Each structure stands twice: as structure tokens, then as C-alpha cells.
Amino acid sequence: MxxxxxxxxxxxxxxxxxxxxxxxxxxxxxxxxxxxxxxxxxxxxxxxxxxxxRVPSSSSDPAPSFLPITVVDGTPPASCDPTQETGRKARPSGRVEIVCRNGRVVKVGAGFDIDRLGALIRAVETA
The missing domain is CATH 1.10.10 (Arc Repressor Mutant, subunit A)
Structure with a gap:
């Protein structure tokens, strides 16, 4: 048995x-x-x-996707010229405006860290 x-x-x-x-x-x-x-x-x-x-889980962050962008003239007014106030070398004054899937807008300067930007966008989209 x-x-x-x-x-x-x-x-x-x-x-x-x-x-x-x-x-x-x-x-x-x-x-x-x-x-x-x-x-x-x-x-x-x-x-x-x-x-x-390599199957993504539903709880994992979705893969980044490209979204359409619009480039606009971003010339700052003369009063915003950093060289006039400080006398130091000017930093790039570009600004990026990102409209997330949920309609919220993220605006960051040109020198913003790309890893932090990704984390910021994920946080804004899930909020």
C-alpha cells in the first residue's frame, strides 16, 4: 500500500x-x-x-510613450534676463511644458534632471 x-x-x-x-x-x-x-x-x-x-504586470509602471508636442516661441521678457541682475554667465532659459494624459501640466526648466522628470510625470499621472 x-x-x-x-x-x-x-x-x-x-x-x-x-x-x-x-x-x-x-x-x-x-x-x-x-x-x-x-x-x-x-x-x-x-x-x-x-x-x-517579459510580460509587464498591471501594477507596474507603464512603459513611457511619446506624445505630441508643440514648440512655441519662449523668448523671455527683457526684465527676466539673468545676466542683468547677477552679472554672471546666463543659464539656458528654456522651459518645457508637458501635458500629461490626465490633463495636468508639468512645467520644468531646461536643466531639470531627466530621472527626476520621469518620476515627477509618473507621480502627476497617478495622482
């Missing part, structure tokens, strides 16, 4: 089945843990498959 206790944890999932499960887990509002319970998996298995197949 053979007595088997517990669940068999070593299962083989075909790639097409893994991708179907990953698509289900990527639906907005559905957590990886809920999908894992449905298929009797550990949530870590779904995360491993995501890394393997």
Missing part, C-alpha cells in the same frame, strides 16, 4: 498555458495572488514567468 500525502508541487506547464495565465494576471484590477489561487500556484511562480516571458 502506498500513501501519498500533500500536493504534488512539481507540475509541468506548457508555454501557451503559462502565457494564458499571465494574460489573466495582467488584467487591470486582478492580483497575481488571486490568479495563483485559481490555478493552485504560488504567486512567486507567476512573477517568475513574467520575468521569463
Amino acid at each position: 502506498e500513501i501519498i500525502t500533500g500536493h504534488e508541487r512539481r507540475r509541468r506547464w506548457p508555454d501557451d498555458e503559462k502565457l494564458r495565465i499571465l494574460e489573466e494576471a495582467a488584467e487591470p484590477g486582478i492580483s497575481a495572488a488571486a490568479v495563483a489561487r485559481r490555478y493552485d500556484l504560488l504567486p512567486q511562480q507567476i512573477y517568475t514567468w513574467r520575468r521569463r516571458f
Whole structure:
């Protein structure tokens, strides 16, 4: 007589089945843990498959996308000339205005750090 206790944890999932499960887990509002319970998996298995197949999760930041821009004449008035006030070398006076998907506007100077700008845009779009 053979007595088997517990669940068999070593299962083989075909790639097409893994991708179907990953698509289900990527639906907005559905957590990886809920999908894992449905298929009797550990949530870590779904995360491993995501890394393997490079499937983005619904909770991760969306990939950056390019949006249309409009270039306008940004000549500052004479009273805003930094060399007149300080006597020092002028910095670039360009300014960038970014309209986010949710309609909010982000305005930054030309020397703004690109990494901080990305984080700022993500924060504004999720707010």
C-alpha cells in the first residue's frame, strides 16, 4: 500500500498555458495572488514567468510613450534676463511644458534632471 500525502508541487506547464495565465494576471484590477489561487500556484511562480516571458504586470509602471508636442516661441521678457541682475554667465532659459494624459501640466526648466522628470510625470499621472 502506498500513501501519498500533500500536493504534488512539481507540475509541468506548457508555454501557451503559462502565457494564458499571465494574460489573466495582467488584467487591470486582478492580483497575481488571486490568479495563483485559481490555478493552485504560488504567486512567486507567476512573477517568475513574467520575468521569463517579459510580460509587464498591471501594477507596474507603464512603459513611457511619446506624445505630441508643440514648440512655441519662449523668448523671455527683457526684465527676466539673468545676466542683468547677477552679472554672471546666463543659464539656458528654456522651459518645457508637458501635458500629461490626465490633463495636468508639468512645467520644468531646461536643466531639470531627466530621472527626476520621469518620476515627477509618473507621480502627476497617478495622482
